[in-house]
Amino acid sequence: MKPVRILQVATVMNRGGLETMLMNYYRQMDRSKIQFDFIVHRDEEGHYDQEIIALGGKIYRMPQIKPGNYSPYFKRLDLFFKEHPYYQVVHAHINENSSFILKAAKKAGVPCRIMHSHLSDLGLDIKLPFRMYARLAIKDNPSSYFACSKSAGKWLFGKRLADSGKVVVLNNAVDVKQFSFNSSTRDAIRAELAAGDRLVIGHIGRFNEQKNHDFLIDIFKAVHDKEPNSMLVLAGEGHLRPMIEKKIERLGLSEHVKLLGVRADVSDLLQGIDIFLFPSLFEGLPVVLIEAQAAGLSCVISDTITAETDVTGRLQFIGLKQPAEYWAEQMLSASREHADTAELLRKNGYDTSTMAKWLSDYYMDHVSESAFG
Helix, strand or coil, X not given: CCCEEXXXXXXXXXXXXXXXXXXXXHHHCCCCCEEEEEEECCCCXXXXXXXXXXXXXXXXXXXXXXXXXXXXXXXXXXXXXXXXXXXXXXXXXXXXXXXXXHHHHHHCCCCEEEEEECCCCCCCCCCXXXXXXXXXXXXXXXXXXXXXXXXXXXXXXXXXXXXXXXXXXXXXXXXXXXXXXXHHHHHHHHHHHCCCCCEEEEEECCCCHHHCHXXXXXXXXXXXXXXXXXXXXXXXXXXXXXXXXXXXXXXXXHHHEEEXXXXXXXXXXXXXXXXXXXXXXXXXXXXXXXXXXXXXXXEEEECCCCHXXXXXXXXXXXXXXXXXXXXXXXXXXXXXXXXXXXXXXXHCCCEXXXXXXXXXXXXXXXXXXXXXX
């Protein structure tokens, strides 16, 4: 018997939060029963594309969703579902734009149409009118509503629906065992970073407005002024990286900041860090903060992030209106020890080994026998 094929919808399968969450679940699935395929909206290859293909998944490329392109995009969607009538579950992860995918899926008779919220805000965005248009198009196009946190559910689906109990909170789970502290790995990473006995502050995230790198550098400058034997490690890429590099140079921090680009070994990298810094302007429930907690790190983060993120008691929430010097003081007083947090994460449903079974069962409960080859 062939596996049921579940259609996942993303922008591009790079190493972002929702993409990492998807891959965490995908790797744990019994692929003799369930197989993931992907619609993406970029022509370039994503970081996870080769792994998806190796795991047996298919990748379909669609044009970007943007003003002026709606009509041809909708036609492409209709054609896609006409050519692929066997999908009985579509799981869309592109926030409000998921409404367009699910409208076409509903029109094609797809019975299970999951809309998954991964954000709790958009910030200031010139695309806001078009995003609002997409939110108005949600209507009853989804048959199921998922969110990474309660706040993300309220943001996309509204308080009434969120409070009705119809929104499923699917935890951004990680492979807890993979992130467990390992002293040999720590030594190897710190040797790579030439960290020695320095205080290593880490951050992992795209260089975009949401992640607030500009303020992050101010915080590190305040830390470094108080503790010169400190360094900052930044992993990720994005359009703001050149601007941040200039700021680092302007502040005289070039010798104390390492920009690592996109890393495939996040679980290892976290072993070499002492404190995790995450002053985002807004988030849903960041996978990287679950990963940092799985590595047992103390995390100093903005209070714009939902309290649901604190699974281990290792998070300290600080207001973004507090000056960089205050953030620095809190960071320097935080524990630099890696705690054993595995049991807490498992107990709270953040280990993929158990949560993948729940998701697999959910998919299987929503397909008929005709979905099998």
